Structures are given as structure tokens and as C-alpha cells.
Amino acid sequence: MNRPRVLHVYKDYFPPVLGGIEKTINLLGQGTRDEFDISVLVCKGPEPAGESIVDGVHVIRVPEWGRFSSAPISPAFVTALRKHGAAADLLHLHHPNPTGDVAFLLTRPKAPAVMTYHSDIVRQKYSMLLFAPFQKRVMASCRYIMPTSPNYIESSPWLGQFRDKCSVVPLGIKLEDFDATPEVQGLIPGIRSRFPGPCVIFVGRLRYYKGLQFLLPAMRNLEATLLIVGTGPMEPSLKEQVTHLGLAERVHFLGNLPHSQLVAHLRASDCFVMPSHLRSEAFGLSQVEAMACGLPVVSTNIPTGVPFVNQDSVTGFTVAPESPQAMSDALGKLLGNGELRATMGTAARQRAETLFSASAMCAGVKAIYRQALKDR
Structure with missing residues (x-):
């Protein structure tokens, strides 16, 4: 037939x-x-x-x-x-x-x-x-x-x-593609040595709707490192903003990474951030990739699928878009509480397995x- x-x-x-x-x-x-x-x-x-x-x-x-x-x-x-x-x-x-x-x-x-x-x-x-x-x-x-x-x-x-x-x-996504394989586990110690201390990670194209220009001021209030994975047309202006804010030692542009390196950087980080501020961010699939790695997420409550993926106060926090203070407060809660990070990270992985x-x-x-x- x-x-x-x-x-x-x-x-x-x-x-x-x-x-x-x-x-x-x-x-x-x-x-x-x-x-x-x-x-x-x-x-x-x-x-x-x-x-x-x-x-x-x-x-x-x-x-x-x-x-x-x-x-x-x-x-x-x-x-x-x-x-x-x-x-x-x-x-x-x-x-x-x-x-x-x-x-x-x-x-x-x-x-x-x-x-x-x-x-x-x-x-x-x-x-x-x-x-x-x-x-x-x-x-x-x-x-x-x-x-x-x-x-x-x-x-x-x-x-x-x-x-x-x-x-x-x-x-x-294929959740198994984000497992902690022996190759990934072997990469993590070097990443943590290069970027010691609390670590926040963003993954995505550096485009107009991603809201990174609002995330960078939030980092001034945090004793943490920000890893930016991806490239795009906003990269030159974002690098200029980093220099202007005096964050060059704590904000690192890593470009596009091979898949094993991407997974290792996610698993070496403490939480994931998606500061998108416009409806062009319709779903936010990179949130799911982070959740598959057991990371809690801080994202925005724009009227799209972004807050559907990341459940506020369950798998992380959703905050008002274009608000550096709200972003800083939410990231600070996670970075300052290891037990909360672990609980929300486990819930994030479970939600990814169930729905995504x-x-x-x-x-x-x-x-x-x-x-x-x-x-x-």
C-alpha cells in the first residue's frame, strides 16, 4: 500500500x-x-x-x-x-x-x-x-x-x-542531542576555569528583537559573567555598549559554537536568559535547548509563546520586557540561591521532556x- x-x-x-x-x-x-x-x-x-x-x-x-x-x-x-x-x-x-x-x-x-x-x-x-x-x-x-x-x-x-x-x-527538539555525553563532560571543566563564578548564558541570533540592549545594563547590578553565543547584525553596537558600560571583563561574545561546545557551555552555566522584547520572538526554541540541559530560564512575558515555554516561578522567571531592573532582580534571585536553581532546573527539564x-x-x-x- x-x-x-x-x-x-x-x-x-x-x-x-x-x-x-x-x-x-x-x-x-x-x-x-x-x-x-x-x-x-x-x-x-x-x-x-x-x-x-x-x-x-x-x-x-x-x-x-x-x-x-x-x-x-x-x-x-x-x-x-x-x-x-x-x-x-x-x-x-x-x-x-x-x-x-x-x-x-x-x-x-x-x-x-x-x-x-x-x-x-x-x-x-x-x-x-x-x-x-x-x-x-x-x-x-x-x-x-x-x-x-x-x-x-x-x-x-x-x-x-x-x-x-x-x-x-x-x-x-531532539532532547538527547543536549545530553551530558562524555565529550561534553570533558569540555565543561575548561569552560568553568575560563569563566569562573556565576555564569549567565544567552544563545541566539543577535537581531533587533532579542533585547540584549536591555540585558547588558542589568549585568551592571550582578556579580556574574554573561556568555553571548551567536552572531548577527546587532553585534557591533552591542560590543560598543559593553565597552561604554564598563563590562568588557564580564561579557564575552563567543560567536557560533560547534554543537558539542554549545551543549558544554550551556551545562557549564548557572542559568539561561532570553530578554526578547518584540513579538518577532514567537516561541524561543533556544529556551527549550537550555531546559533540556537542566537550566532555569529568565525570559520576558511578551504576548507570544516565550512565556508558554518558560513557566513563571516554575521553570524560571518571566519579567517585563525592556526592563533592566526586572531582569537583574530575576537573575539575582537565581544566582544567589543554588537550591532554587536546582529545583527550577529540574522542573525545566521535566517540562521539556513532557511538551517540547x-x-x-x-x-x-x-x-x-x-x-x-x-x-x-
Whole structure:
């Protein structure tokens, strides 16, 4: 018996692109191909155009002319979706993806479609005025829409219009990838020797919505080290701010780390911080990675999935965004109380195991696939 064919539609894929959505699509491909034949349609990005099998998943990369507001300009995407959409039993759209949405409306595949709604389009407000009618038609065409948290349904003006289609499927990671392997354990003593004393860690792209400019003043009130893992366009201004605040000896920019080094730095730290202050931070998957390592989290109570992941006063603390004092107070509570850190760290690991594993995410998505195919 032939298995149902599912076609994921997005702009990029991991590998090589390291974004959260790209990694999620990769995990979904790996975690659902026991029951479904999985293909992924994306633009070529940094890779050559063409078709290949990547870890058992059929990946189709099409040419593009360039990008506008991060959206690929690709007439070939329309042609490819017409061809591969006709062969699919189910389409899985990933939002935001204006290129894919326009192609979907132009080709109108006969197969039913579902959508993972990763985030609103937040920053490109003027472009959104033009794109809004297309997005509404695509969402109306989907059988089911999968937001990644209940919080986002309440705060998104788009999801509120399609509440009857929504079924929450939280994002997940391979928890075992963050275990304390012998390699990781061997790296930890050197990290603690290099960065002695209480240690706070941030992991993520250094982008406008991450709120690091509010975290740095908070560090002035703490006798602690801050490790910043990641790179991005905000790095030069953040380094300048560190110098201006006189924090150069206690704030360290580590760049992008190999995975084993990332896990070791997380496990060598005392707590994790996510100071994001805008709705562009729709979920905060790096919180889950830290929780998988048994770290308590200090994050912000922005109206997205961020405080859904990190339960206030259970797995850590959630504080007001853009408030260095609130951030400092919460970090101080954790750094000054080892028993509290251990209790919240254990709760964080348990919450990650219960809600945010790759297997739980894939099980939720497979249930939606079955229902959408049954409804045909």
C-alpha cells in the first residue's frame, strides 16, 4: 500500500540554513517518514538548484533571482509547486513565506493543505499591507492551522480570524542531542576555569528583537559573567555598549559554537536568559535547548509563546520586557540561591521532556495529517 505523500513548502531548508523553522522542517521530515513519504520544496539559497535525498527526505531546491524583505523572488517556485503539488496527497505550508503563499494561490493544488503558523509578519509592516489579502486567502484555504503555542492564538490578529481551524502543536527538539555525553563532560571543566563564578548564558541570533540592549545594563547590578553565543547584525553596537558600560571583563561574545561546545557551555552555566522584547520572538526554541540541559530560564512575558515555554516561578522567571531592573532582580534571585536553581532546573527539564520533544511534536503533526487526509 502506497503511503500518503506530504510536500512541505518553505523558502529554505536545514542543512545548510541554521534557522529555527528550517530545523523544525528537518525534524518533521525525519519524525514523520515512518508513516508518510516526505518531500520539501524550497528555494536554493546557498545550495545549487536541483533534487536530492537528504536523510531519507526528498529535497527540491529551485532557482531564485534574489530576495526582497527576505522573501525569495522565484518564478521557478510556481512551476515547481504546480508539478510537485500535483503529485502530493497533502501540502504542509510553513508561515511566514510570501513566496510560497503566492505560488500556492497561482497553482491551486488539488491536495488539501495544512499550515504551521510559526510567526506573524511583524517588521515588514508596509510590505504586509500589500501581502495581507494573499495571506488571508491562503489561511482560509487550509484545512488546519497549527500555531506553536496557545498564547500566539490570543495575540495574533491573524490567528484570531481562523480560531476554528487552529490546533496547537508546540515546537520540539531532539532532547538527547543536549545530553551530558562524555565529550561534553570533558569540555565543561575548561569552560568553568575560563569563566569562573556565576555564569549567565544567552544563545541566539543577535537581531533587533532579542533585547540584549536591555540585558547588558542589568549585568551592571550582578556579580556574574554573561556568555553571548551567536552572531548577527546587532553585534557591533552591542560590543560598543559593553565597552561604554564598563563590562568588557564580564561579557564575552563567543560567536557560533560547534554543537558539542554549545551543549558544554550551556551545562557549564548557572542559568539561561532570553530578554526578547518584540513579538518577532514567537516561541524561543533556544529556551527549550537550555531546559533540556537542566537550566532555569529568565525570559520576558511578551504576548507570544516565550512565556508558554518558560513557566513563571516554575521553570524560571518571566519579567517585563525592556526592563533592566526586572531582569537583574530575576537573575539575582537565581544566582544567589543554588537550591532554587536546582529545583527550577529540574522542573525545566521535566517540562521539556513532557511538551517540547521532537517525538511529541511529530506525533501532534501526524495526527493532523491523518485528520486532514480523512476529511478529503
